[in-house]
Amino acid sequence: MARDLPYADGDVRLHGRFFRDETHDTPRPGVLLIHGGAGLDDHARDQARRYAELGYAVLACDMFGEGVRGDRERTIATIMAMRDDPGRLVRRAQAGLDALAQCPETGAGRAAVGFCFGGMAALTLARSGADLAGAVSVHGSLATTRPAGTGAVKAKILVCHGAVDPHVPMDDVVAFAEEMTNADADWQLAVYGRARHGFTHRDAAPGSDGVAYDQPADERSFAAIGTFLAEALNPGRG
Amino acid sequence: MARDLPYADGDVRLHGRFFRDETHDTPRPGVLLIHGGAGLDDHARDQARRYAELGYAVLACDMFGEGVRGDRERTIATIMAMRDDPGRLVRRAQAGLDALAQCPETGAGRAAVGFCFGGMAALTLARSGADLAGAVSVHGSLATTRPAGTGAVKAKILVCHGAVDPHVPMDDVVAFAEEMTNADADWQLAVYGRARHGFTHRDAAPGSDGVAYDQPADERSFAAIGTFLAEALNPGRG
Numbered sequence: 001m002a003r004d005l006p007y008a009d010g011d012v013r014l015h016g017r018f019f020r021d022e023t024h025d026t027p028r029p030g031v032l033l034i035h036g037g038a039g040l041d042d043h044a045r046d047q048a049r050r051y052a053e054l055g056y057a058v059l060a061c062d063m064f065g066e067g068v069r070g071d072r073e074r075t076i077a078t079i080m081a082m083r084d085d086p087g088r089l090v091r092r093a094q095a096g097l098d099a100l101a102q103c104p105e106t107g108a109g110r111a112a113v114g115f116c117f118g119g120m121a122a123l124t125l126a127r128s129g130a131d132l133a134g135a136v137s138v139h140g141s142l143a144t145t146r147p148a149g150t151g152a153v154k155a156k157i158l159v160c161h162g163a164v165d166p167h168v169p170m171d172d173v174v175a176f177a178e179e180m181t182n183a184d185a186d187w188q189l190a191v192y193g194r195a196r197h198g199f200t201h202r203d204a205a206p207g208s209d210g211v212a213y214d215q216p217a218d219e220r221s222f223a224a225i226g227t228f229l230a231e232a233l234n235p236g237r238g
Numbered sequence: 239m240a241r242d243l244p245y246a247d248g249d250v251r252l253h254g255r256f257f258r259d260e261t262h263d264t265p266r267p268g269v270l271l272i273h274g275g276a277g278l279d280d281h282a283r284d285q286a287r288r289y290a291e292l293g294y295a296v297l298a299c300d301m302f303g304e305g306v307r308g309d310r311e312r313t314i315a316t317i318m319a320m321r322d323d324p325g326r327l328v329r330r331a332q333a334g335l336d337a338l339a340q341c342p343e344t345g346a347g348r349a350a351v352g353f354c355f356g357g358m359a360a361l362t363l364a365r366s367g368a369d370l371a372g373a374v375s376v377h378g379s380l381a382t383t384r385p386a387g388t389g390a391v392k393a394k395i396l397v398c399h400g401a402v403d404p405h406v407p408m409d410d411v412v413a414f415a416e417e418m419t420n421a422d423a424d425w426q427l428a429v430y431g432r433a434r435h436g437f438t439h440r441d442a443a444p445g446s447d448g449v450a451y452d453q454p455a456d457e458r459s460f461a462a463i464g465t466f467l468a469e470a471l472n473p474g475r476g
Contacts, residue, residue, distance in 0.1 A: 157431070163415055163418075163419055163425075163427075164419060170412055170415065174408055174412065177401055177408060177429065177431075180401075180431050181401055181402060181431065181432075184432070185431060186431060186432065186454070187401075187431035187432075188428065188429065188430055188431060188458065189401075189427075189428070189429040189431075190426065190427070190428050190429075191415065191426065191427040191428075191429075192426055193395070193415075193418055193419060193423060193424060193425035193426060193427075194419075194422070194424065194425075216424070220426065220465075220469075223465050224462070224465075227458075227461050227462075227465070231458075
């Protein structure tokens with residue numbers, strides 16, 4: 001089951017899409033599915049459906065707003081503005097969490113799962129101390145100008161990283177590990193050998209942009225995230 | 239079901255213990271369970287039972303031989319000799335794999351799962367090009383004087399590492415990642431935040447030796463290894 005879900009962040013109108021598996025007729029824990037740099041596209045919708053099939057109420061949220069997706073300059077400007085102002089990014093993602101919470105199909109427990117840009121967004125939410133049970137970054141950037149303070153992160157964290165992702169070098173992974181340890185967060189990192197950037201994008205052939213689909217990394221990360229969400233959200237009690 | 243399994247590496251008599259879950263009456267893929275630096279002890283037997291309950295034929299092997307376990311000096315000398323001569327370590331582990339293969343309960347497919355010293359042993363086996371479907375290191379050391387050559391590693395690799403393990407610093411993790419990438423191995427790394435060395439040892443209270451039980455890391459690594467073995471050994475076809 002899927003339906004459009006319009007919502008807003010202040011004056012900015014946002015157009016999400018909500019997914020839930022038909023086989024569940026009681027409220028389910030919610031997953032905010034955060035798209036990558038291309039905006040709310042087929043990849044994000046496919047991923048949202050995949051997580052809905054695990055038994056979650058999933059909002060494929062819209063971080064960009066009207067008129068951005070498909071416009072390269074506005075997309076870059078929008079991403080830069082949120083990257084440089086984490087508060088803005090958090091407010092935008094929080095609007096999605098609020099919209100998700102208001103769906104009658106959504107029960108207790110909330111997690112965020114993001115890809116590329118969305119992975120950074122999920123981690124930024126977690127660093128801000130958002131009330132989340134879990135935050136997952138899949139081939140997302142790990143660097144931050146505002147590292148989490150000690151005790152700030154309430155969410156359990158899972159990062160799924162491609163070992164040969166040219167956009168997220170091992171130095172960033174090491175710095176992230178230090179950040180999470182210093183913050184005393186409950187965090188996990190999964191590194192997938194042979195995997196480049198964007199390893200969940202089925203239609204991405206290896207190219208000069210460093211992005212390539214990697215089926216083992218896609219399947220292994222999906223399994224790991226499923227296990228992680230089951231622990232964080234405990235849907236059996238839902 | 240468990241029974242003693244005596245075997246040998248040349249002149250050295252070895253005393254393993256074999257485990258299999260009673261509910262399976264057909265041959266099952268084999269797991270070589272490699273103990274840590276203390277030798278074949280309760281921890282190794284408990285872990286072997288745990289993996290047998292997943293449906294594998296498990297040999298808790300004996301890497302030390304008679305008269306070593308409990309003798310601190312001989313234990314250190316035995317470990318040093320195998321660490322400095324990977325060929326010796328490989329022969330000793332291979333003797334266990336052969337003994338496992340000869341059990342009538344063991345079907346097709348072989349993996350090695352090792353802890354601490356045993357993790358190093360599992361990786362050394364894999365680096366040697368041993369005929370293994372999978373090799374798992376749990377809080378094992380990752381450094382090597384003989385990095386794997388390109389294409390040498392046949393086994394899928396999983397390393398489960400505690401983020402604050404003082405015996406395996408992040409530099410070693412980074413070097414291991416580079417080694418595996420250069421070898422073009424099919425590898426994965428799971429890092430568990432907050433976990434120190436020996437995080438699967440239930441009776442280890444935090445102390446000056448850097449070893450401490452960590453229940454989340456224990457449970458998460460067991461789940462990850464279960465998923466990994468299911469992919470590598472495909473027991474459903476057994």
